[in-house]
Amino acid sequence: VSATVLFYLFGAIAVAGALGMVLNVRNTVAGALSLVGTMVALGGIYVLLDAYLVGVLQILVYAGAIVVLFLFVVMLLNLRRDVFAPTRTRIARVLAGAIGLVLAAWLVVFGAGLEAALPELPEGFGGYRAVGAQLFTDYVLMFEATSLLLLAAMVGAVILAKRKID
Amino acid sequence: VIETIVKMLFIVLVIMGAFLPLITWVERKQSAVMQDRIGANRADLFGVTLLGLLHPAADVLKLLTKEDVVPRGANRTLHLLAPVIALVPAIITLAVIPYGGTYRFGDSELSLVVADIDWGMLYVFAVGSIATYGAVIAGWASNNNWGLLGSMRASSQMISYEVTMGLSIVGLFMVYGTLRLTDMAEFQDQTFRVFGFLEHLFGMGVPGFLAWIRLPMWGIFLQPLGFLLFLTCIMAENKRPPFDAPEGESEIIAGYHMEYSGMRFGLFYTAEFLEVPVIAMLVTALFLGGWSIPWLSQETIIGGVSSVFGLGFATGLCMILHVGSFLVKTIVLIWLQMQLRWTLPRFRYDQVMDLCWKMILPISIANIFVTGFVILLVQGAS
Numbered sequence: 217v218s219a220t221v222l223f224y225l226f227g228a229i230a231v232a233g234a235l236g237m238v239l240n241v242r243n244t245v246a247g248a249l250s251l252v253g254t255m256v257a258l259g260g261i262y263v264l265l266d267a268y269l270v271g272v273l274q275i276l277v278y279a280g281a282i283v284v285l286f287l288f289v290v291m292l293l294n295l296r297r298d299v300f301a302p303t304r305t306r307i308a309r310v311l312a313g314a315i316g317l318v319l320a321a322w323l324v325v326f327g328a329g330l331e332a333a334l335p336e337l338p339e340g341f342g343g344y345r346a347v348g349a350q351l352f353t354d355y356v357l358m359f360e361a362t363s364l365l366l367l368a369a370m371v372g373a374v375i376l377a378k379r380k381i382d
Numbered sequence: 383v384i385e386t387i388v389k390m391l392f393i394v395l396v397i398m399g400a401f402l403p404l405i406t407w408v409e410r411k412q413s414a415v416m417q418d419r420i421g422a423n424r425a426d427l428f429g430v431t432l433l434g435l436l437h438p439a440a441d442v443l444k445l446l447t448k449e450d451v452v453p454r455g456a457n458r459t460l461h462l463l464a465p466v467i468a469l470v471p472a473i474i475t476l477a478v479i480p481y482g483g484t485y486r487f488g489d490s491e492l493s494l495v496v497a498d499i500d501w502g503m504l505y506v507f508a509v510g511s512i513a514t515y516g517a518v519i520a521g522w523a524s525n526n527n528w529g530l531l532g533s534m535r536a537s538s539q540m541i542s543y544e545v546t547m548g549l550s551i552v553g554l555f556m557v558y559g560t561l562r563l564t565d566m567a568e569f570q571d572q573t574f575r576v577f578g579f580l581e582h583l584f585g586m587g588v589p590g591f592l593a594w595i596r597l598p599m600w601g602i603f604l605q606p607l608g609f610l611l612f613l614t615c616i617m618a619e620n621k622r623p624p625f626d627a628p629e630g631e632s633e634i635i636a637g638y639h640m641e642y643s644g645m646r647f648g649l650f651y652t653a654e655f656l657e658v659p660v661i662a663m664l665v666t667a668l669f670l671g672g673w674s675i676p677w678l679s680q681e682t683i684i685g686g687v688s689s690v691f692g693l694g695f696a697t698g699l700c701m702i703l704h705v706g707s708f709l710v711k712t713i714v715l716i717w718l719q720m721q722l723r724w725t726l727p728r729f730r731y732d733q734v735m736d737l738c739w740k741m742i743l744p745i746s747i748a749n750i751f752v753t754g755f756v757i758l759l760v761q762g763a764s
Binding site for chain 1: 457460499500501504505507508510511512514515518519522530533534537538540541544561
């Protein structure tokens with residue numbers, strides 16, 4: 217029972233944070249902070265789902281590092297008001313509305329059947345041991361490919377920054 | 383659930399109520415001794431000063447009765463929220479620290495840790511990464527350029543040191559094979575032969591007297607480099623001198639918290655001070671054997687004492703000794719932090735960043751590789 221209550225609590229925080237981020241177009245910092253709320257709440261939901269590692273990484277990486285970098289950039293450019301107010305074209309509005317409707321319909325159609333029995337979890341599911349073992353055996357190729365991608369991004373950023381200084 | 387709440391309340395009350403005021407007093411007295419002054423001795427009740435022990439109470443009273451100013455043009459909500467965000471992570475880190483082992487009294491078991499979770503160290507890192515927001519939001523919400531500069535410094539410094547803090551300790555995780563803090567403490571409650579590696583790696587016999595030399599299996603002996611790097615990183619995370627660039631009184635006045643007054647400033651101050659014992663306890667649990675007593679494992683103590691005085695008494699005595707051992711190590715580390723804080727001047731901002739990315743990061747990565755290599759060698763040999 218308490219897990220259900222917590223789920224709704226985290227869910228409400230996540231939705232509120234997401235709305236706060238989207239609606240706070242005039243105040244970028246407040247928007248970024250709302251995003252932090254969503255990230256932390258999502259981390260809580262992952263932990264409720266026994267995916268401990270993903271939950272903690274959600275907070276550690278997204279809330280604790282990535283959004284801090286967003287904030288850093290926003291503060292560095294000192295974008296206080298209006299600069300990034302989005303241009304609302306008609307096409308964008310229609311597209312966004314359509315995507316939202318499709319997602320909502322999908323949730324209603326497939327979400328109804330989700331109360332069926334959940335599978336039994338294997339021992340240690342979602343812990344760092346289980347995830348690590350999977351990551352370095354079955355998915356090692358993907359893992360290495362991702363690290364290459366990140367390395368390429370890093371080198372690219374360094375080169376771009378260097379050109380500007382020279 | 384009730385047991386957890388009672389434990390947490392007890393620990394928060396002891397640390398916030400008794401430890402924290404004492405630490406502010408120790409800091410004042412220690413800086414006074416180091417600078418050849420007399421130190422805090424003015425606050426008195428009817429002429430009794432108690433060696434300046436009344437100063438913490440006077441501080442709190444003063445902070446509580448001061449005006450709470452929110453500057454014009456500040457973002458009011460965030461300005462009020464920031465000190466809380468700075469303080470809360472330090473408090474909830476206390477939940478995973480093992481203050482003692484697990485003790486069996488008859489049928490019931492007493493474990494001296496609030497939340498014994500499998501991903502304890504990940505929890506510590508996650509909670510610590512949230513603490514960045516306190517400083518970042520404070521400076522931005524104050525609508526003050528010095529404050530903003532302080533926030534920028536705080537965010538870049540804390541993010542950088544979070545990365546290296548995680549990497550510097552990976553070697554230790556590899557040695558312990560766990561992220562659970564209670565398991566780490568238990569692991570350190572044993573000893574190893576210092577010259578045992580001769581036999582393991584080279585197949586040489588160890589001469590008799592050398593075989594007798596044993597050291598406790600503490601993190602500081604197994605990962606000395608990791609200890610230095612981790613201590614440096616976690617002290618930089620705390621933002622106290624010599625890593626206080628975000629505050630930098632002489633350059634940016636008080637940095638991120640310059641627009642705070644009264645108890646809201648006090649909360650930032652409390653957060654920084656609370657992190658001192660939290661760091662000390664974490665490093666104790668990770669590197670200094672936690673609650674363990676060197677060369678005397680839990681079984682030895684309980685087995686030895688119970689043969690004379692009975693099992694219940696032996697377990698109780700063992701628990702008290704363990705908590706005492708934990709406290710002693712914690713106090714030594716608090717002393718070390720204070721000593722460093724009053725010895726070193728503030729590092730320049732570029733020095734702080736260079737230390738992180740050009741020194742600690744490569745050394746940490748090298749440490750991981752060397753540790754992995756040695757573990758493979760030892761496992762292969764045995």
